[in-house]
Amino acid sequence: MAVAANEAPVPDRVTARRALLSVFDKTGLVDFARGLADLGIELVSTGGTKRALAEAGLRVADVSDLTGFPEIMDGRVKTLHPLIHGGLLGVRDDPAHAAAMEAHGIRPIDILVVSLYPFAEVRASGAPFGSVLENIDIGGPAMIRAAAKNHSYLAVATDPADYAEILEALRANGGAAETGLALRRRLGARAFAATAAYDAGVAEWLGTEAGETSARQASFAGKLVERLRYGENPHQDAAFFATGEKRPGVATARQVQGKALSYNNINDTDAAFECVAEFDPNRTAAVAIIKHANPCGVAEGTDLLDAYAKALACDPVSAFGGIVAVNRVLDAAAARAIVEVFTEVIVAPGADDEAMEIVKAKKNLRLLLTGGLPDPRALGATVRSVAGGLLVQGRDNGVVDDLDLKVVTKREPTAAEMSDLKFAFRVAKHVKSNAIVYAKDRATVGIGAGQMSRVDSARIAARKAEDAARALVAEAQGREMAAGQGAAGEIRPLTVGSVVASDAFFPFADGLLSAVEAGATAVIQPGGSMRDTEVIAAADAHGIAMVLTGMRHFRH
Structure with missing residues (x-):
């Protein structure tokens, strides 16, 4: 068990004098770094991040100048150094820590800005095993975790969405370049969530590659897509997270029009699209009408209009306010019939221009285009929470054919x-x-x-x-x-x-x-x-x- 280095109250306001920036995602990087420099904050960086900042005319020191050690092993080792981690982990108010930092020439790092290698994106691209493996970030998570642990003294940014919030705090109080404890704590929580999600993705991938079917520990991660107005009922909070799985459906769809999706809309749309995907669009047109996650009408037909008419006839009462999923590009004839009945969502692999114009007349009707159908035979997992635990099982990928x-x-x-x-x-x-x-x-x-x-x-x-x-x-x-x-x-x-x-x-x-x-x-x-x-x-x-x-x- 680790012993607390310092039980004294931590400072609320901390002045930022030096920032270390090492990012793969360079969105907003230059503007953020320029804002730091304008406040007199020293910039230290690595590799491609340093080049981007220098090309923008910013004065920036290289990490190797700080450590006295070059990047080696194709960049695998560059920030894993005591002069970096001491600057991140040192407890400034602890006399022993302060003495160690002075004795070894360790200067504090007050702001850490890191975005990780794009492991999930490279994996999703179908890259070979070796390429995916190389995109597992090591130094980045190590620095993020160190900074997040020591958030009492420094701020850590893991997403470009954090930049504006940090600059606003630094510019307050006449540009005093200070961060408050509440902000640093929020950023620390986000940072640990980011590394947890990253590691969860790596663990799932490597376990799959290794044929591991009985892991001793399980982790699940998702990235916030949006906060929802409420959950199944108005008194329940809710949010929608994407796991990164590239399965066509509600999480990956493009919403062409309509109101924001609700919790129930998302749940029902997923049920509808998974159902209609059972029917091969090269063989037949199919339509599924869903209400409360249950089909109230499903049919195959010579075209989508024929299939919709047959599906609607099964239960026209329940279809009111339902979700309609189709397995082919939505055409005008089908769109015209669907909008005659009050419908919450239409989800389709695509839609032609005339169909989209017809749907546009119903401004609240959501139209989601997925670009394809999910494979009913594909492996996957479903997760459900129970009191004190999670139930995890493989997706039901059984197909009657x-x-x-x-x-x-x-x-x-x-x-x-x-x-x-x-x-x-x-x-x-x-x-x-x-x-x-x-x-x-x-x-x-x-x-x-x-x-x-x-x-x-x-x-x-x-x-x-x-x-x-x-x-x-x-x-x-x-x-x-x-x-x-x-x-x-x-x-x-x-x-x-x-x-x-x-x-x-x-x-x-x-x-x-x-x-x-x-x-x-x-x-x-x-x-x-x-x-x-x-x-x-x-x-x-x-x-x-x-x-x-x-x-x-x-x-x-």
């Missing part, structure tokens, strides 16, 4: 049923458990989500399908009445002649029988229940086909 499907009933599904079964199972993967999805003609016709009983999910999905059928009949009646014709025909539940997908096995035959009562002709489910034989027998007794996937898709 990759599974060994097994028909276990006497009747095999028809080709059309099998197509719908695969479609329904793709959607069920994105519905909160217990999940039941009815589908027909590659469109959802009833969705039951988040129930404690699978039977209830099946019944709710069937009831919603009946409601949707009534809405369609009412719409048809309205058209016929307007045309002076008779009333439309009887209400026929949309689930009649559909297939059904379950995200997990049927523990009893009752859930299956509820689907049969709704009119389903085929079912897809993982299997694995102790009563699979009983469930299969019930399917055979009612002449329906059953396919087992061997893979569960719980989504709690």
Whole structure:
């Protein structure tokens, strides 16, 4: 255990006389350094940072002049020196520290400005292992941590966003070039957060490269994107952080227009885009409509307009105020249909000019363009907090097309049923458990989500399908009445002649029988229940086909 060097009160105001600057990101560097120099603060720097300052006409000393030791090993060793770290770590009010600094010619450093090598960017670029490794900064984090620990006496800046705040403090009090303890403490906290995030990224990368699947410690990091107005509810604080993962989605999207995204918008948009990404845009157009992170309508079609119409028909009531995700470039025909219904967000890989003009008419409607679709097969992780801990798991990257499907009933599904079964199972993967999805003609016709009983999910999905059928009949009646014709025909539940997908096995035959009562002709489910034989027998007794996937898709 380290012993405190000095328990005396630390100073509030500290005069800055010397600054060390060593940055990779040179945004705002020259203006900041000129502001320091104008206040009489001596500048010391390294390599490319020194060159940039000297070329701007600033007087700047080289670190090697200070240490009497040149940069060696391709720059790997340049600031790892007692004359640097002593100047950062020395406790100025401690007599022993002050004596050591005087005896060894160590001059205090009052301001440290460091930005780190771009490890995350180089990794994301797909560079080879050796290049990524070389972009792990060593000297920078060491200096940052030293300065942050000793924030009682010096200020540390790790981001160009810090520069204005520091200059404002230095210029106060008639340009006294002083920093206050409160500012230094805030900067120290930011500095430790910066190195923690940096190290977390390095640890995750190296662990992945090494095939480490059971790390003894886990760390997660993100960079603030924006403070949100509130969280799920107005009394909850919230913020959005980006992890640096280059997966197309809400974190990497360009917001073309609309109000700022809320916490719920971000959560729902992510759910919508991950769902629609299950459908290959080279094969078919697809649309997912999401409400409260659950699909309320998903469909494939000949084009986006066709897919949207089919998705909307599944649950037009819930679609009001929802999120719409598409798997192709948004075109004018689809955009025109989508804006007819109150929609919070549209997220798409891209949009043509005419579509963007149509959406622009709804000034509050957010339009996000991602530049691509996330790969449903890609590895990744999900993290959820619990009291006192974190639950971490791999992303659910199971895809039905990759599974060994097994028909276990006497009747095999028809080709059309099998197509719908695969479609329904793709959607069920994105519905909160217990999940039941009815589908027909590659469109959802009833969705039951988040129930404690699978039977209830099946019944709710069937009831919603009946409601949707009534809405369609009412719409048809309205058209016929307007045309002076008779009333439309009887209400026929949309689930009649559909297939059904379950995200997990049927523990009893009752859930299956509820689907049969709704009119389903085929079912897809993982299997694995102790009563699979009983469930299969019930399917055979009612002449329906059953396919087992061997893979569960719980989504709690």
